[in-house]
Amino acid sequence: MEVVILPGEEQIAAVGADIIAQHVAARPAAVLGLATGSSPLRVYEQLGRRIAAGDLTLSGCSAVLLDEYLGLPTGHREAYRQVIEREFVERVDIDSTRVHGPDGSASDVVVACAEYEEQIRAAGGVDVQLLGIGGNGHIAFNEPGASLAGRTQARMLTEQTRRDNARFFGDDIDAVPRHCLTQGIGTIREARHLLLIALGSAKAEAVQQLVEGPVSALWPASALQLHPHVTVLLDDAAASRLELREHYLASAEHRLAGQRY
Numbered sequence: 001m002e003v004v005i006l007p008g009e010e011q012i013a014a015v016g017a018d019i020i021a022q023h024v025a026a027r028p029a030a031v032l033g034l035a036t037g038s039s040p041l042r043v044y045e046q047l048g049r050r051i052a053a054g055d056l057t058l059s060g061c062s063a064v065l066l067d068e069y070l071g072l073p074t075g076h077r078e079a080y081r082q083v084i085e086r087e088f089v090e091r092v093d094i095d096s097t098r099v100h101g102p103d104g105s106a107s108d109v110v111v112a113c114a115e116y117e118e119q120i121r122a123a124g125g126v127d128v129q130l131l132g133i134g135g136n137g138h139i140a141f142n143e144p145g146a147s148l149a150g151r152t153q154a155r156m157l158t159e160q161t162r163r164d165n166a167r168f169f170g171d172d173i174d175a176v177p178r179h180c181l182t183q184g185i186g187t188i189r190e191a192r193h194l195l196l197i198a199l200g201s202a203k204a205e206a207v208q209q210l211v212e213g214p215v216s217a218l219w220p221a222s223a224l225q226l227h228p229h230v231t232v233l234l235d236d237a238a239a240s241r242l243e244l245r246e247h248y249l250a251s252a253e254h255r256l257a258g259q260r261y
């Protein structure tokens with residue numbers, strides 16, 4: 001795991017976009033794993049700017065989402081497929097029909113989850129997966145207690161996550177769905193490169209557990225310690241509780257020439 005502490009969101013977005021561009025340069029048909037939430041937004045904006053400037057194209061890529069609410073009416077503004085359409089697809093030059101997410105309107109969720117796993121497999125697996133992190137250490141919608149080897153499945157959200165996400169539903173927690181479909185941690189861990197972004201002091205404890213804590217279902221993101229290629233991009237506030245903070249800063253300062261993320 002490489003922990004990179006950067007001064008602010010713009011620098012984080014630049015490194016995040018560099019990493020995605022590096023994957024696309026290596027494989028123009030790269031499969032991008034997308035995350036919703038506010039943390040990756042600036043990366044999506046950066047990618048859009050690079051494409052507009054003619055420095056990058058995602059036209060050969062496909063993309064898969066981490067998770068989806070269950071039971072929102074089709075086309076609901078806050079359904080993650082819609083959010084990704086607004087925040088990502090409309091900014092870049094990817095073909096919208098090659099962007100896939102779990103089917104939150106499925107009548108048989110077990111079948112929908114199995115089909116989604118198959119879709120990811122058929123695409124050749126995810127080359128680079130963007131991730132945010134919840135204040136309670138969730139990744140995608142794998143809340144504390146989730147299996148660290150789980151596959152795509154239906155899950156129930158915690159009160160805390162529903163409260164956190166109520167801001168997208170007119171501050172009405174009752175409007176936030178109680179259930180979701182999410183890639184399991186086992187599914188996420190099959191992506192070849194994981195790129196996690198955390199911003200702000202509300203993430204500091206979860207980040208400390210992710211990077212330095214014991215691997216534990218209490219902090220699902222800690223399972224990323226078992227993945228061979230993880231890059232964690234943090235602002236100062238999100239990094240503030242890391243015990244080895246000085247070491248991570250020094251490692252970033254003394255990166256080897258040409259060292260890749």
Ligand code: GLP
Pocket residue numbers: 035036037038039040066067131132133134138139140141161165
């Ligand atoms: C939601 C998403 C997660 C995301 C988390 C953090 O619960 N399902 O994938 O990482 O929110 O969001 P934010 O980046 O807005 O803090």
